[in-house]
Amino acid sequence: MTRLILNQRAVELDDARVPPDMPLLWALRDELGLTGTKFGCGVAACGACTVQIDGQPQRACVLPVAAAAGRQVRTIEGLGTPDKPHLLQRAWIHHQVPQCGYCQSGMLMAAEALLRSNRQPSDAAIDAAITNLCRCGTYPRVRAAIQTAARWLREGQPWA
Known part of the structure; x- marks a missing residue:
C-alpha cells in the first residue's frame, strides 16, 4: 500500500492496482479520477503534467508513485474551487x-x-x-x- 497526502487528504493506493513504478500522472488520472493534470509528452519536457510535491513543481509523467509515498502532493484540483478560485x-x-x-x-x-x-x-x-x-x-x-x-x-x- 502506498500512502500519500493528496490535496490535503490522506490517500492509499493499492500496490496491486497501482504498482510503485507507475507514473504518478496515471495514478492521479486513472485511479483517483483527478483529470486536471494533463499528459503532454511523457518525457518531462512540456510541463502539462506539473504537480507539486512538498510544495515544489514536479513532472508527474516521469515521477513514480513510490517517489510520492508519504509526501504532500498537490494537483490543480487542490489549488482552488469553483466557488473560491485561487x-x-x-x-x-x-x-x-x-x-x-x-x-x-x-x-x-x-x-x-x-x-x-x-x-x-x-x-x-x-x-x-x-x-x-x-x-x-x-x-x-x-x-x-x-x-x-x-x-x-x-x-x-x-x-x-
Whole structure:
C-alpha cells in the first residue's frame, strides 16, 4: 500500500492496482479520477503534467508513485474551487491567459510554487521558473498574470 497526502487528504493506493513504478500522472488520472493534470509528452519536457510535491513543481509523467509515498502532493484540483478560485486563477481569468487551456493546469502549479518563494518575481525569474510549453504562445499573458497575482499578494489579497 502506498500512502500519500493528496490535496490535503490522506490517500492509499493499492500496490496491486497501482504498482510503485507507475507514473504518478496515471495514478492521479486513472485511479483517483483527478483529470486536471494533463499528459503532454511523457518525457518531462512540456510541463502539462506539473504537480507539486512538498510544495515544489514536479513532472508527474516521469515521477513514480513510490517517489510520492508519504509526501504532500498537490494537483490543480487542490489549488482552488469553483466557488473560491485561487489568486492565480483569478489573475489568469483577468488576463484571459488560456486559449486551448491544455497546458494551463501545469503552468498554474509552477506559478504558484514560484510565488510562494518570490512575491516580486522579475520577468526573467518567471521565465526561469515557468519552463512549461504552451503551443498557443500565451507566455506574455502568463507573465502578466503572475505579475498581477504577485502585486495582489503584496497588497494583502488572500491566496484563495
